[in-house]
Amino acid sequence: MESSNSNHRPSTDGAQDASRNGSSSEHNASSGERRPGPDGRNTPSEPPQSVPGLSSKRQRMQERHQARKRGRTPPESVFSRRQRSRSPNRNGEAQRRSRSPLQPRSPPADEAPRQRKRPGGGARMGIVDAQTMRRRQEERERAEEEDAARYARSQGVSDVVRQHYNAVPERGREWRKTESKIKGLRSFNNWVKSTLIQKFSPDEDFSAQFDDPKDWADDSMGPPPAHENKLLVLDLGCGKGGDLGKWQLAPQKVDLYVGLDPANISVEQARDRYATMRSGRGQRGRRPPPNLFHAEFYPKDCFGESLGDVQIVQQVGFDANAGPGGSMMASRWGGGGFDVVTSMFAIHYAFESEEKARQMLSNVAGSLKKGGRFIGVCPNSDVIISKVKEFHQRRKQHEAAKASATEAPEDGEVEEEERVTWGNDIYQVRFPGDTPEDGIFRPPFGWRYTYFMKEAVEEVPEYVVPWEAFRALTEDYNLELQYRKPFLDIWEDEKNHRELGPLSERMGVRDRMTGQLTMTDEEKEAVSFYHAFCFYKV
Numbered sequence: 001m002e003s004s005n006s007n008h009r010p011s012t013d014g015a016q017d018a019s020r021n022g023s024s025s026e027h028n029a030s031s032g033e034r035r036p037g038p039d040g041r042n043t044p045s046e047p048p049q050s051v052p053g054l055s056s057k058r059q060r061m062q063e064r065h066q067a068r069k070r071g072r073t074p075p076e077s078v079f080s081r082r083q084r085s086r087s088p089n090r091n092g093e094a095q096r097r098s099r100s101p102l103q104p105r106s107p108p109a110d111e112a113p114r115q116r117k118r119p120g121g122g123a124r125m126g127i128v129d130a131q132t133m134r135r136r137q138e139e140r141e142r143a144e145e146e147d148a149a150r151y152a153r154s155q156g157v158s159d160v161v162r163q164h165y166n167a168v169p170e171r172g173r174e175w176r177k178t179e180s181k182i183k184g185l186r187s188f189n190n191w192v193k194s195t196l197i198q199k200f201s202p203d204e205d206f207s208a209q210f211d212d213p214k215d216w217a218d219d220s221m222g223p224p225p226a227h228e229n230k231l232l233v234l235d236l237g238c239g240k241g242g243d244l245g246k247w248q249l250a251p252q253k254v255d256l257y258v259g260l261d262p263a264n265i266s267v268e269q270a271r272d273r274y275a276t277m278r279s280g281r282g283q284r285g286r287r288p289p290p291n292l293f294h295a296e297f298y299p300k301d302c303f304g305e306s307l308g309d310v311q312i313v314q315q316v317g318f319d320a321n322a323g324p325g326g327s328m329m330a331s332r333w334g335g336g337g338f339d340v341v342t343s344m345f346a347i348h349y350a351f352e353s354e355e356k357a358r359q360m361l362s363n364v365a366g367s368l369k370k371g372g373r374f375i376g377v378c379p380n381s382d383v384i385i386s387k388v389k390e391f392h393q394r395r396k397q398h399e400a401a402k403a404s405a406t407e408a409p410e411d412g413e414v415e416e417e418e419r420v421t422w423g424n425d426i427y428q429v430r431f432p433g434d435t436p437e438d439g440i441f442r443p444p445f446g447w448r449y450t451y452f453m454k455e456a457v458e459e460v461p462e463y464v465v466p467w468e469a470f471r472a473l474t475e476d477y478n479l480e481l482q483y484r485k486p487f488l489d490i491w492e493d494e495k496n497h498r499e500l501g502p503l504s505e506r507m508g509v510r511d512r513m514t515g516q517l518t519m520t521d522e523e524k525e526a527v528s529f530y531h532a533f534c535f536y537k538v
């Protein structure tokens with residue numbers, strides 16, 4: 001769900017609003033933002049050296065020192081990773097690859113051509129070959145047609161999703177906080193995303209300085225040390241930029257935020273939102289937040305395509321060989337340059353096919369450095385499985401009752417629904433096709449349902465993310481599971497946390513007077529459809 005605005009799963013900017021105190025100092029707001037070329041890449045005419053806040057020589061030196069400390073030197077831009085001479089890339093791989101021992105050898109010159117066994121056999125073989133070749137050709141053509149049809153279908157779904165998100169209006173913070181019928185749900189979803197960012201975005205070194213990453217916020221301990229390494233963050237499916245404020249409040253400061261999303265209008269809105277943040281417009285006191293990170297936004301399908309052609313991703317560091325095809329060397333020396341890859345309410349679009357799910361994971365693993373974190377939220381397949389099983393049990397009971405009944409159904413008697421569907425006034429899940437009786441989605445890709453949410457989503461196609469299959473797949477990409485929790489369990493675990501508890505009140509998640517969640521029962525049911533996760537790149 002788009003945090004703030006009205007993207008899909010709705011949310012607000014409570015975290016950001018809540019902690020703005022108007023005491024920020026004046027900020028040099030010269031625009032370092034680059035616009036994408038027509039293909040969504042950076043235009044080379046606007047190199048990333050124009051990063052704000054790094055204008056003085058001293059700052060550049062300091063930055064270089066920091067980068068070196070964490071094993072990065074910035075040859076082209078402050079965000080470029082170390083030139084890894086040993087890091088395999090496509091070309092390097094090709095050069096290193098030894099000749100296959102199974103490669104066909106040409107016969108020695110003195111070897112006489114072999115005698116055919118029977119005269120005329122060649123001619124007969126020719127006939128057989130022609131038939132075989134025709135059959136193979138037909139098979140190839142059929143496979144190509146199927147591929148093309150599959151691609152067209154997938155493009156159709158991607159287009160529907162993109163158009164949907166592009167069309168969701170940006171209604172503004174005030175509307176979301178006052179007029180929205182699902183204010184409580186919006187705030188809660190934002191609080192969960194903030195919690196995930198607070199808990200898992202800091203790196204090991206940062207966390208090691210404090211028992212709890214939030215200890216730095218304790219007044220007695222003072223602010224975080226000035227020399228801390230700052231984070232490089234990549235957001236897959238950034239939507240309208242609703243999480244920018246949450247990243248501004250991350251315990252370990254953010255240096256660079258890259259937001260990618262195929263919905264080009266959402267991407268423009270995210271850019272505008274960032275520009276507004278930088279200018280200080282919309283802030284109390286109209287001052288830009290101090291030390292606001294640099295951010296770039298590009299339209300990009302992050303699940304159907306490699307991120308290797310996004311210039312800023314390349315500059316930070318991207319390993320095109322991440323995943324099962326990669327060599328030992330690649331997994332040892334390869335890897336990307338980002339500290340955190342985040343994907344909030346988006347990875348379910350990747351589970352349309354194995355190819356897309358793998359592409360998504362390859363993009364995540366290829367962007368993350370070793371020790372980097374992949375955090376996200378998505379629909380919880382446990383919920384879907386239990387609903388599907390319930391449905392089939394009900395259906396069987398109904399069929400059994402029907403078979404033993406002697407009388408025909410009376411007028412007005414409603415037949416049991418044919419397909420799995422559930423929800424309430426504010427959200428609805430509907431499977432248009434068959435579902436597995438045992439609730440096991442096998443193969444784990446392509447299980448499509450439509451999702452509706454009041455004020456936010458008009459029946460958009462989504463895909464089940466069968467959790468166990470997803471987790472198994474992540475292992476191929478050196479991603480190790482650290483955390484997985486359903487939304488309402490996160491609340492139970494963290495509601496009394498000394499930072500996250502008060503944050504929930506500032507965000508309007510918990511009523512200060514009653515101490516209760518502000519969500520209605522219907523909203524609670526809607527948020528219980530989701531869970532959150534964190535993987536480490538090993």
Ligand SMILES: C[S@@+](CC[C@H](N)C(=O)[O-])C[C@H]1O[C@@H](n2cnc3c(N)ncnc32)[C@H](O)[C@@H]1O
Nearest residue numbers: 001002003008009237239302303344345346349
């Ligand atoms: C519910 S919105 C969430 C937006 C944002 N992450 C948030 O939490 O506010 C889902 C987003 O996923 C994006 N999305 C859909 N398909 C995608 C793809 N193939 N690659 C990247 N993002 C995609 C949509 O365009 C949309 O912006």
